[in-house]
């Protein structure tokens with residue numbers, strides 16, 4: 185069973201003028217950190233809102249935790265950090281967690297016990313009795329995260345969770361998310377911070393203009409197929425000559441060479457030849473790009489391809 | 492319990508508003524006035540005389556009239572001023588919770604949309620009921636103990652006041668959900684309050700109207716809209732134990748409130764946020 189499942193989910197705003205989601209089909213497995221990437225206005229927030237029943241789909245269907253999205257029953261096992269969330273300002277941090285936790289159906293006695301732990305988790309343990317109107321942006325964001333965790337959810341929707349949070353805090357949140365995943369929770373993340381996503385996600389989908397462009401593991405996205413970086417102690421001239429002979433594209437990049445091959449056999453053939461002629465190989469590494477490179481490539485390429 | 496959490500939160504939110512603190516302060520003042528300044532004591536047991544502000548009154552019958560009089564002043568004052576103030580103080584409760592960032596969070600909770608709206612509405616009614624009965628309940632107790640005249644009609648008038656507020660707030664909830672502006676909903680609700688006596692007297696202006704259509708329109712508005720003037724009269728009559736001719740205005744006003752709440756929740760149920 186998938187934790188999140190959508191079938192041709194479509195959402196138009198303004199009587200069809202804005203196509204925020206278009207035939208979006210996706211499955212997210214249990215126990216994964218799943219990230220949704222996409223430029224501004226791609227439809228990331230809209231997807232979460234449709235899944236949580238905050239907006240209604242124009243077409244298509246979806247299930248979360250096995251329940252149809254029209255049924256709020258599954259919401260007691262869900263945590264949500266909304267983009268630009270706001271809590272009533274006259275409440276203290278403790279009160280926010282108490283009231284909103286209660287709305288999630290958590291027993292008051294259990295909540296009283298859990299609130300100090302939640303505040304500690306987001307490093308606000310000394311702020312429990314302070315009115316949240318006095319909080320900074322990053323503190324509000326931490327508050328939102330603590331709130332999302334108040335019912336110990338199985339599925340967590342986080343819309344830009346590290347927005348406004350300092351680098352140390354971001355790392356703490358990353359560790360927290362990994363920790364939650366290791367406890368079997370599923371995390372659905374919207375983010376622009378690609379380096380963060382790269383570090384934390386098990387799976388990534390790229391969304392643009394409401395359409396799914398790519399989906400896969402981070403590993404899949406950042407490794408470039410059939411390209412290898414070769415580092416030789418000596419024998420660069422030999423490599424160049426061999427590649428010319430075998431008609432393999434070769435580029436040099438700060439002291440090492442990137443060679444493109446058709447398949448593994450061809451790579452091994454090249455290495456045999458190099459070794460035959462006594463070239464001293466230091467390393468062969470499958471080439472990787474950053475997720476950011478990949479993202480920009482995908483988003484821009486499809487832009488050109490679109491009519 | 493989840494519904495209760497929303498009611499509680501709304502209650503707190505209202506308490507954080509200055510208007511309710513002023514309301515509460517005023518009520519306390521009136522109660523203290525009754526407790527200390529109003530010197531209405533029975534001196535010397537049963538067949539003796541009673542003094543009011545130092546003046547002697549010797550008939551029990553007159554005493555009852557005086558107590559009813561004082562209580563109807565409180566009830567009518569509360570009916571007009573209290574409802575007016577309460578509407579003002581709660582006008583932004585519905586539009587505020589519909590704002591982006593707060594409504595999202597509420598809908599993400601395991602609550603139906605109907606429960607969310609109902610919780611908000613009931614929270615507002617609860618705070619007003621609390622305030623009204625703080626004044627009515629305490630002043631009733633003080634007056635009753637001091638004079639021995641136990642007028643339950645005064646307590647009933649408190650119920651009427653809360654009911655009237657609840658009916659008008661149903662309209663505010665409907666307007667809040669559709670227009671999402673507190674001040675605008677307030678203006679329309681006040682307009683209905685002010686036109687209520689006029690609609691009751693509509694026969695007097697039939698002659699001024701240019702066509703039959705306008706007459707029908709006024710008739711329709713009278714029957715459709717909450718009849719606050721008559722509700723006010725009934726409130727006063729309850730205190731004075733007068734004969735209430737017809738409960739129909741209460742019934743039709745309640746129907747209006749129910750209709751508004753139903754419409755509000757229908758619209759709220761389908762809205763994108």
Ligand SMILES: Nc1ncnc2c1ncn2[C@@H]1O[C@H](COP(=O)(O)OP(=O)(O)OP(=O)(O)O)[C@@H](O)[C@H]1O
Pocket residue numbers: 197198202203204222223224225226227228229230231267763764
């Ligand atoms: N309530 C609304 N009414 C009309 N259009 C809307 C509404 N909400 C979103 N949109 C439109 O839907 C599209 C998708 O918006 P969405 O908020 O889902 O984007 P996003 O991917 O979350 O962007 P960002 O990265 O900026 O948060 C945008 O074109 C936006 O203008």
Ligand SMILES: [Mg+2]
Pocket residue numbers: 228229230267343374
């Ligand atoms: Mg967004």
